[in-house]
Amino acid sequence: MNIQYEEPTLSSSYSVVGSFPKSFGYGLEDQDLDPEDSSPSTSKPRILLMGLRRSGKSSIQKVVFHKMSPNETLFLESTNKIYKDDISSSSFVNFQIWDFPGQVDFFDPTFDSEMIFKGTGALIFVIDAQDSTLRTVAASCRF
Numbered sequence: 001m002n003i004q005y006e007e008p009t010l011s012s013s014y015s016v017v018g019s020f021p022k023s024f025g026y027g028l029e030d031q032d033l034d035p036e037d038s039s040p041s042t043s044k045p046r047i048l049l050m051g052l053r054r055s056g057k058s059s060i061q062k063v064v065f066h067k068m069s070p071n072e073t074l075f076l077e078s079t080n081k082i083y084k085d086d087i088s089s090s091s092f093v094n095f096q097i098w099d100f101p102g103q104v105d106f107f108d109p110t111f112d113s114e115m116i117f118k119g120t121g122a123l124i125f126v127i128d129a130q131d132s133t134l135r136t137v138a139a140s141c142r143f
């Protein structure tokens, strides 16, 4: 019997949790490598923004660090790969914010947890307080 395996298309992978293409930027990219030495230039302090889709990660990043008006965040597109932003307004303020796509699959073979979490100074997990599903879960956790 001839069994054929069909590669999932990009569009279908968006709808399935746990199936993300490599283009999400889970691994080390060329621009992360400093030509002067072989260690990643991303060794500056790093803050990770994680959380469910549409929880407000990119809005926080744009409003806090790019002076975007909160109203304008209504028109932000969904993040489809890790967005790395250098914040360096002075020698004292010099770090990176990594804005993750809404649903990260930590078990994806291309997810380089060593590279992502090593050297991370803080992880901010954003929760939408208006998410009714989360409210139900929180309520059921009360004793």
Ligand SMILES: Nc1nc2c(ncn2[C@@H]2O[C@H](COP(=O)(O)OP(=O)(O)OP(=O)(O)O)[C@@H](O)[C@H]2O)c(=O)[nH]1
Pocket: 051, 052, 053, 054, 055, 056, 057, 058, 059, 060, 072, 073, 074, 075, 076, 077, 078, 079, 080, 100, 101, 102, 103
């Ligand atoms: N009501 C309300 N809406 C918000 C708030 N913050 C963000 N939003 C809206 O929520 C939507 C999603 O915001 P994003 O910042 O794109 O969310 P995200 O977590 O980056 O989403 P993904 O990129 O899909 O993971 C946008 O339409 C925002 O305008 C908030 O504090 N209150």
